[in-house]
Structure formats: structure tokens, C-alpha cells
Amino acid sequence: MKYLIYLWLVILMLSMAACQAMTPAPAEAPAATTEAAASTGAKVEKVAVLLPASQTDQGWNQQAADAMVQVQQKLGFELEVAENLGYDDITPVLRDLAERDFDLLICHASGYQTVCPEFAQQTRINVAVVENPGAVGPYVADVETQAQEVAYLAGILAAKLSGSKKVGIVVSGEPPTWNFMTIGFAEGVKATDPAVEIIYSVIGEAAYEDAAGAKRVTESQLAAGADIIFGMGDGASFGMLQAIQEHNAAGGKARFIDVIGDKSADYKDVLLTSVVFDYTGVYETMINDIDTGNFGKEYRMDVAGGGVRLLDLPADVPADVAAAVERARQDIVSGKIKVSAVGDAEAMRARLDELKH
Amino acid sequence: MTAAQWQIFITALLSAGLIAAVPLLLAALGETFAERAGLLNLGLEGMLLSGAFAGFYAALTTQSMVAGLAAGTTTGLLLGLLFGFLAISLRVDQVIIGLGITLVAEGSTGFLFRDFYGQRFPTLTFSTAKVAVPWLSDLPILGPALFNQQPLVYLAWLLVVGCAFLLKHTRFGLEVRAAGESPLAADAAGVNVAQTRYLAIMIGGVMAGLGGAFLSVGDLNFFVPGMTVGQGFIAIAIAMLGKWQPYRVFFGALLFGTLRSLSTGLQIIGLDLRPEFVLMLPYIGIIVALIILARRTQLPAALGLPYERDQR
Numbered sequence: 201m202k203y204l205i206y207l208w209l210v211i212l213m214l215s216m217a218a219c220q221a222m223t224p225a226p227a228e229a230p231a232a233t234t235e236a237a238a239s240t241g242a243k244v245e246k247v248a249v250l251l252p253a254s255q256t257d258q259g260w261n262q263q264a265a266d267a268m269v270q271v272q273q274k275l276g277f278e279l280e281v282a283e284n285l286g287y288d289d290i291t292p293v294l295r296d297l298a299e300r301d302f303d304l305l306i307c308h309a310s311g312y313q314t315v316c317p318e319f320a321q322q323t324r325i326n327v328a329v330v331e332n333p334g335a336v337g338p339y340v341a342d343v344e345t346q347a348q349e350v351a352y353l354a355g356i357l358a359a360k361l362s363g364s365k366k367v368g369i370v371v372s373g374e375p376p377t378w379n380f381m382t383i384g385f386a387e388g389v390k391a392t393d394p395a396v397e398i399i400y401s402v403i404g405e406a407a408y409e410d411a412a413g414a415k416r417v418t419e420s421q422l423a424a425g426a427d428i429i430f431g432m433g434d435g436a437s438f439g440m441l442q443a444i445q446e447h448n449a450a451g452g453k454a455r456f457i458d459v460i461g462d463k464s465a466d467y468k469d470v471l472l473t474s475v476v477f478d479y480t481g482v483y484e485t486m487i488n489d490i491d492t493g494n495f496g497k498e499y500r501m502d503v504a505g506g507g508v509r510l511l512d513l514p515a516d517v518p519a520d521v522a523a524a525v526e527r528a529r530q531d532i533v534s535g536k537i538k539v540s541a542v543g544d545a546e547a548m549r550a551r552l553d554e555l556k557h
Numbered sequence: 558m559t560a561a562q563w564q565i566f567i568t569a570l571l572s573a574g575l576i577a578a579v580p581l582l583l584a585a586l587g588e589t590f591a592e593r594a595g596l597l598n599l600g601l602e603g604m605l606l607s608g609a610f611a612g613f614y615a616a617l618t619t620q621s622m623v624a625g626l627a628a629g630t631t632t633g634l635l636l637g638l639l640f641g642f643l644a645i646s647l648r649v650d651q652v653i654i655g656l657g658i659t660l661v662a663e664g665s666t667g668f669l670f671r672d673f674y675g676q677r678f679p680t681l682t683f684s685t686a687k688v689a690v691p692w693l694s695d696l697p698i699l700g701p702a703l704f705n706q707q708p709l710v711y712l713a714w715l716l717v718v719g720c721a722f723l724l725k726h727t728r729f730g731l732e733v734r735a736a737g738e739s740p741l742a743a744d745a746a747g748v749n750v751a752q753t754r755y756l757a758i759m760i761g762g763v764m765a766g767l768g769g770a771f772l773s774v775g776d777l778n779f780f781v782p783g784m785t786v787g788q789g790f791i792a793i794a795i796a797m798l799g800k801w802q803p804y805r806v807f808f809g810a811l812l813f814g815t816l817r818s819l820s821t822g823l824q825i826i827g828l829d830l831r832p833e834f835v836l837m838l839p840y841i842g843i844i845v846a847l848i849i850l851a852r853r854t855q856l857p858a859a860l861g862l863p864y865e866r867d868q869r
Contacts (some may be wrong), residue, residue, distance in 0.1 A: 253783075
């Protein structure tokens, strides 16, 4: 009887764990015959998007999922979104997708930068990674988000609108995407007003869902005098937003600058703007390139191409401030302003120290 | 910063540490009862998360915080009962049960959240007003930090006193301790070991469920899948650090919450320390405290061991 109970528990545990993720596949890597839609050119019929967290986080994960859904509706392929995969080894998921003849795997997390290119070389299945240009090869594409350019614009906005001359940056970790935006934002602030103080706080190591921790950290920054918070958190961002709402309810006047998604529907009262990532164009180009045999390169999302942009500013932003932001945007597009692209955490901290002092 | 700004800043840090300690404290108090009775409940993380989800769902549906807290507590109670049934009646390995409950909770709460709300991210539209304790809340720095809080925070403190009294000054408390130290002797003295352990794990589940509900309904006003981020396991360490004594558990939870807040404060004041070290601070603090204070701790002799009356 006891052994039956053990067996039942093990089966139950495995079943429930699989509710959130893909079912692990057998150990053998699939044969190279699944290269039907490889770089040599063939119609893409099945695409999978692999996400570390929930596809409804109104941030990093949702932007990728929603963008691919839009592309699917236009191009008509089979789409599967594998969510809540976490940040550890996703090889079993990759193998399962390969066995089911997926043509393109979007590995949408900086934590997948190594495993996905290795898998692509072994199986010759097309993968796309993020922020890893060194991995680009016959079956590997890289999506480079030049988010620092738009974060720079956000920095200008923050510096001009901060009444306390203190702005805060709250991050849920230090992956390359966050680091690019941290430096872009800081450079924008300092270029606009060197007297504005920047406070930088990390919630934790990969604290992407730690909403309570995010709320604590944001409250502390607000208590230290910051009145504009640039937050990068995924699920944790909701904690930052709540901290600001409560701060304002008690008489404060803080605003929030979000990243990746658009939370204005629910947080219009505190949201100043957002650094929006739009993957639609990149994904469509990528799939067309597979069809024509031109896959295996770097795809850039930048201000010029429209892949990253600032969310429309609210009506209460003064016209001269909006104009300054637009001028800077045009200067970035023309190359007159060059924003540093710093993805490595150590280099980011060093550059941030330079800017802060 | 000016002196006034420093005062506000330090008050905010202390308050943040206190709030962060509440879910840990409640879960650790529950674990204290369970482990004192001989049950090693590694499902605490799952109970916290389930309580958070159930509490949020009920509060959102009924627009009532009380309903939310009741739902969270009831969910914890039911999971405690499940643990008890498997561990006490069926004598399944307690480690497996606990980890199984945690895994099931992580999977099911995420699944249900998606099923109920789809692409939406609902939030509660009501919040609990803070209650200022007269005179005490006027004390500089400590006053606003400690004595101007939500009623749930004060309830957590009262529960510490209640649990301490229950464990040390009641017959039930004696039976719980006896069931964990020597169930054979307790049985011989007329104690119903199984019933005592059931009650202890139910208390454990209730406290964990309440802690989870506090997180989603009291502290925040939303639920995020995985939002407990390992606090259940920290609570187990705190219960051990406190040597299963409620007042010590209270200080252990406060220590962790304060260190977390301190790591935030160190970042904000710009201390030149590597961020990795700063973020490790609360965990290092708990490990150091365990080494210093819990080195000679004697685990309850029957912890993790099923009791079979037939083998007397």
C-alpha cells in the first residue's frame, strides 16, 4: 500500500509540475532529419516561443508571446508558447519541441543564451536567442534590443520632470537587457541635468516575480527622496507600482517608468511612460528569412527601426519636455547622440559609478 | 540627505523589514507547532503560496479582505490535513509529502491563475488602513515604523504571545512537545499522539495559509505566480533558529526581515560593497545565527519519524 502511495505521489508531482511547463522528453536528441526548415530555405510551419515566466506578465514574456501571435495571424503557422520554464536547464523542453518537428524556437531569456545555440548546432534546428551576438551562426539568430536608446529618452524625461532631483532605478536582477537600459537611462539623466542624483537598487538575484521585495525596495527609494522610479521587474514591477500608488495616496507625487509592456490601462495614475519592446517586425522578418534561406544573423530592434519606442507620453507632460525628448530621439536616429551599450553587469556597475560621481 | 530625510528613510527601512517578516513569522510559528509534534513539514512553501492564491481569489471575488484571509487560512488548514493524513495515518515519508505539496501548489496556483484570469492581471481595489497605536506611534523613528501598521501585523504579534502561551502553559502544548520528543512515552501516559499531531499540523497549515493570504491581500493587492519566492523554506530555518520557541522565532523572522531591508538600505546610501554580498546579507545572517545560536540545538527526538502505536 505504501509503495502505491509513493508511486501516486511521484506521478502527481510530475503531472502538476508539467502543468506549468512542457513535458520533459526522452533523453535522445532527435536526428538531423528535422532540418526541414533550416537555414537552407523552407517554409516555416511550426514555431515555439520559450518563456521563463508567465505569458500574461504584461512585460518581458507577454511582449514576445503577443508579438508572435500577431505574426502567426498574418503568416499562418502553428504556434506553441511554452511558458514558466524558469531559468535553469530547458534541454528537455527543446528536445521535445525538436521531436515534434518545430522549425523555429524563440529562446526568450538571457538565461537560455548558451543552451539554445548548443542545441541548434547539435540538431540543426533554427533558434533565436537574445543579447548574444557571439552565438550567431547557420542555425542561430540573435535579437539585439537597443533598448538603451529608448531608456536614454526616458532618462531625459525623468531628469526634466523630477521635482526632488532624485530618480531611482529598481531592477529585479542584472541580465544584459536590464543593464543596457540602466546605463541608457543614467546617461539620459546626466546628459540632461548632471545635478540629478541617481539611486540604483537590485531586488535580488533573478527576483523577477518577487513583487513584495520590489515593493519594499521601491518604498525605500521613495523614502530616500526619489520621485521618479525607472523599474525593470517583470512580475515584480507590480510591486513597484503599488509602492508608488500608496506613496501618492499618502501625499507623495511619484511617477513610474516601466519597461517592455504597456500597463497604462491599469496604472494610468502613476505611469509616466514605458520603454516598449515590439518584437512583431523582427519575428516576421526572421520567419521570412528562414523561408528564403537567409536566417542565422543578428536582428536589431532600435529606435530607427521602431522595434523599441517610448510609450505615448501622458497629456500632463509639458510640451517643451516632449519636444526635447523628440529632438533627442531624432539625434539618436541620425547618429548625433550615441548611447553606450553596456550589457555586462560588472561593466554596467563601473559605468554607473562613473555617471553617479 | 538632511536629518529629517534620514529619519524618514530609516523609518521606511524598519517598517519594510517588519512587513517582510510577517509572512515568515506566521509560517515559522506554524512550523514550530508541527516540528515540536514530530512532523517535518517541507510543504510550508506550498501552503504559503496556496494561501496567497486562495486569499486573493476570495478577496477579489467578494471584495472583502476578511473573506480573503478566511479563504487563505482554510486552504492552509486543508493542506495541513492532507499532510497529516498522509504522514500520520498512512505513515508516508514526510519529506516526500512536503515536497509534493510544494510542487503541486506551485503548479496548480499558476494553472488556476491563468484559467481564471487569462491575459488579465486583476488587482484588489480596497486596502486596509493603518492603525496607529496611541503614544507609541509618536516615538521618533521607531514609533511610525513599529506602531503605525496594518491590524494584521499586530495580529501576528498577538499570535506570537498566543502560541507561546499555548505551547508552554497548556496541556495541549505539553502533549505537542511530548509527541515530538517521545511519542511512546506520551502514548503510555494517555496522550493521543495521532490526534495531537493532527492538531499541530493543522495549526501549522492555518498559520502558513494566513501568512500567504497576508502577502497577497494585506501587503500587496494582487497575486503573482511564484510570489512567495522560497519564503516557506526560510521559515523552516527560522523555526529551527528559534529552537521552536515562539518568542525566539519572532526575533528570527524580524532578523531576516531587517537584514533584507538593510541590504536595500546599503544599496541606496551607496556603500561601496559588491551587490552580490549585499544581497546575500539576509541569508548569511541566518546561517551565522544558526551556527551561533542553534549549534547545540537538539531536534525533537521523534522529528520526521512516523509513530506506530502497534509497535509499543
